[in-house]
Amino acid sequence: MILDNRKNRVSFFQKTVLKWFEKNGRKYPWRAEKNTYKKLIAEIMLQRTRVEQVLPVYEKFVKKYPDLKSVSEAAENDISKFISKLGLFWRSRAIKKMAEFIISEYSGRIPAERAKLLEIPGIDNYIADAMIVFAFNGKRTVIDGNVVRLATRFFGMEKKPEIRRNREFITFCQSLSEDLETAEVEGFNYSLIDFSAAICKQKPLCVSCPLSKMCSYFLERK
DSSP: OOOSOHHHHHHHHHHHHHHHHHHHOOOOHHHHOOOHHHHHHHHHHHTTSOHHHHHHHHHHHHHHOOSHHHHHTSOHHHHHHHHGGGSOTHHHHHHHHHHHHHHHHHTTOOOOSHHHHHTSTTOOHHHHHHHHHHTTOOOOOOOOHHHHHHHHHHHTOOOOTTGGGOHHHHHHHHHHHHTSOHHHHHHHHHHHHHHHHHTSSSSOOGGGOTTGGGOHHHHTTO
């Protein structure tokens, strides 16, 4: 159960991770990128893959294939030469099919609507939400395993199996972004990713965590 005074705790959570991100946020080329195609390629590559692996592959890939047209015209085997370095070999076919679909159905323009994004091969709920936030300045909370860990610990939620698909949990996570200013949403989502990677890890650094004074996980173990 989420503890009482939820509104105050949510506000504290939002402000604290945003402030932490201002000083500690990581910088990657796709975060500063304005091109929606390159944003999409980065998100596909980052699925279940460490960012250190993705960075050199991403940079070489977008140099070789700078747009959807060049990907759609490439042989799948050629795409695989890049993507195979990241594992998850299905991504090579998905990237090519994705490019062909967007060119065919949307004249090469990546749609900003979530329902339309989910129709595109290779795009799941996570990537759709990531694109809405990072490419189209929309209000969503991008939920991955790290965000699940951070949210369930801080708000004192039971971490059930497949919680990422739990409707109540999804609704709660989405509420975390709803009252933020539009200009804050991108930074908030990046802060969740970076904070959970640096502080709220599998073995959390609770002693140095700026959230600890209101964190259920920490307070229950004092």
